[in-house]
Amino acid sequence: EPEVTQTPSHQVTQMGQEVILRCVPISNHLYFYWYRQILGQKVEFLVSFYNNEISEKSEIFDDQFSVERPDGSNFTLKIRSTKLEDSAMYFCASSDRTSAYTYEQYFGPGTRLTVT
Amino acid sequence: EDQVTQSPEALRLQEGESSSLNCSYTVSGLRGLFWYRQDPGKGPEFLFTLYSAGEEKEKERLKATLTKKESFLHITAPKPEDSATYLCAVQAAGGYNKLIFGAGTRLAVHP
Numbered sequence: 389e390p391e392v393t394q395t396p397s398h399q400v401t402q403m404g405q406e407v408i409l410r411c412v413p414i415s416n417h418l419y420f421y422w423y424r425q426i427l428g429q430k431v432e433f434l435v436s437f438y439n440n441e442i443s444e445k446s447e448i449f450d451d452q453f454s455v456e457r458p459d460g461s462n463f464t465l466k467i468r469s470t471k472l473e474d475s476a477m478y479f480c481a482s483s484d485r486t487s488a489y490t491y492e493q494y495f496g497p498g499t500r501l502t503v504t
Numbered sequence: 505e506d507q508v509t510q511s512p513e514a515l516r517l518q519e520g521e522s523s524s525l526n527c528s529y530t531v532s533g534l535r536g537l538f539w540y541r542q543d544p545g546k547g548p549e550f551l552f553t554l555y556s557a558g559e560e561k562e563k564e565r566l567k568a569t570l571t572k573k574e575s576f577l578h579i580t581a582p583k584p585e586d587s588a589t590y591l592c593a594v595q596a597a598g599g600y601n602k603l604i605f606g607a608g609t610r611l612a613v614h615p
Contacts, residue, residue, distance in 0.1 A: 392547075419601055421601070421602070423603075429607075430605050430606065430607050430608075431548065431591065431593075431603075431605040432605070433603060433604070436600055436601055436602060443600045443601075444600040444602055446602070477545075479547050479548070483601065491595070491601045492536075492538070492550060492553055493538075493550070493601070493603060494550055495540075495547035495548045495549070495550075496547050497546055497547045498545075498546065498547045500545075
């Protein structure tokens with residue numbers, strides 16, 4: 389069964405460093421997303437991406453964040469200068485249209501980002 | 505503001521003891537309501553999509569229902585392997601595809 393994959397599974401970085409989190413969405417999906425989950429809190433939407441551009445982003449997704457689809461299979465999230473509060477589990481998801489109005493999203497296993 | 509509230513926060517059941525989890529939502533037009541299962545340290549695993557009031561979906565021991573204000577996830581004769589956090593999420597009209605999640609219900613099923 390097709391699945392979303394993410395690398396690395398765990399990333400430790402120092403405050404102020406840049407990190408890139410990588411995702412390979414399900415191959416025939418056209419819509420891509422990043423979410424994060426701080427330990428013990430809700431899953432929060434960061435950004436959605438379609439047709440090589442951002443379609444929606446949350447208030448969390450400020451200028452320190454960027455997304456890219458560098459080739460036909462990868463989808464990346466870059467954090468330019470990490471802060472302690474960026475420590476969280478980051479999930480990539482992908483979807484295709486499942487009805488006229490809804491898009492079922494399938495999530496990857498996550499990357500645990502620890503900023504020290 | 506669009507919002508999703510799940511109750512209870514945690515639920516402990518004996519194996520075979522059926523129960524229901526609740527998800528109440530406030531959205532400006534519902535496009536879809538989604539149930540996910542999340543195991544510790546893992547990503548959410550898709551279970552169901554519900555689109556309109558009155559709709560029901562079933563999968564093994566799980567059955568999801570939807571009204572205009574809330575959704576229920578009924579667990580019939582649960583087994584220990586059903587232990588997980590169950591997440592409810594909504595897609596609202598007027599937006600793109602973002603999911604708004606509730607905090608989840610942590611279910612523990614004991615033999």
